[in-house]
Amino acid sequence: AQTVTQSQPEMSVQEAETVTLSCTYDTSESDYYLFWYKQPPSRQMILVIRQEAYKQQNATENRFSVNFQKAAKSFSLKISDSQLGDAAMYFCAYRRRNNNDMRFGAGTRLTVKP
Amino acid sequence: GAGVSQSPRYKVAKRGQDVALRCDPISGHVSLFWYQQALGQGPEFLTYFQNEAQLDKSGLPSDRFFAERPEGSVSTLKIQRTQQEDSAVYLCASSPGPTHTEAFFGQGTRLTVV
Numbered sequence: 001a002q003t004v005t006q007s008q009p010e011m012s013v014q015e016a017e018t019v020t021l022s023c024t025y026d027t028s029e030s031d032y033y034l035f036w037y038k039q040p041p042s043r044q045m046i047l048v049i050r051q052e053a054y055k056q057q058n059a060t061e062n063r064f065s066v067n068f069q070k071a072a073k074s075f076s077l078k079i080s081d082s083q084l085g086d087a088a089m090y091f092c093a094y095r096r097r098n099n100n101d102m103r104f105g106a107g108t109r110l111t112v113k114p
Numbered sequence: 115g116a117g118v119s120q121s122p123r124y125k126v127a128k129r130g131q132d133v134a135l136r137c138d139p140i141s142g143h144v145s146l147f148w149y150q151q152a153l154g155q156g157p158e159f160l161t162y163f164q165n166e167a168q169l170d171k172s173g174l175p176s177d178r179f180f181a182e183r184p185e186g187s188v189s190t191l192k193i194q195r196t197q198q199e200d201s202a203v204y205l206c207a208s209s210p211g212p213t214h215t216e217a218f219f220g221q222g223t224r225l226t227v228v
Contacts, residue, residue: 037219044222045157046219050216100162100170101172102157104157105156
């Protein structure tokens, strides 16, 4: 069964604007990790940002930040000041602590318009 | 090496043919993962190695799929008697150890079965 749901197959943003990508997940666990990965046409998955479920503070990495709502099982990614190089597929992923099976959503294709 | 290296990058196989896909993880990385990514989908977990031990193979779709990592470094994913539904990108990832949250991905091998 799919654990991670990305409801936006495609998103578009104007250069320098802000965009938010949505992700929800289903789990009965309390200790887990959440990730956003970027996959450009080269196919290599690049870690954008990660969140540990026990941390209430939302993770931030430069222009990338998350809105982690544990009770709602929601984990959205906000990209500020979008750049042309941000165009890619973005995957949300979930992994239980001490478990090797990382579950990915179906992805959101982000287009950045100049 | 500097990153996870996979070869070949592209493989076309005739239905019924056997294929072998290679993964060179980052030097010293204990954990190694294989994922299958169908077109337009997120990666799906296949199998996990800790050093040479295959600790989890729950994601392998059939007994035609076999993975090994005999010396705890390079890994090979073998698919016997390939079928059209095996067409996908096969991603390899490695991480320093089982408690390490981040996995580093290679660029994948795109397998097309004709």
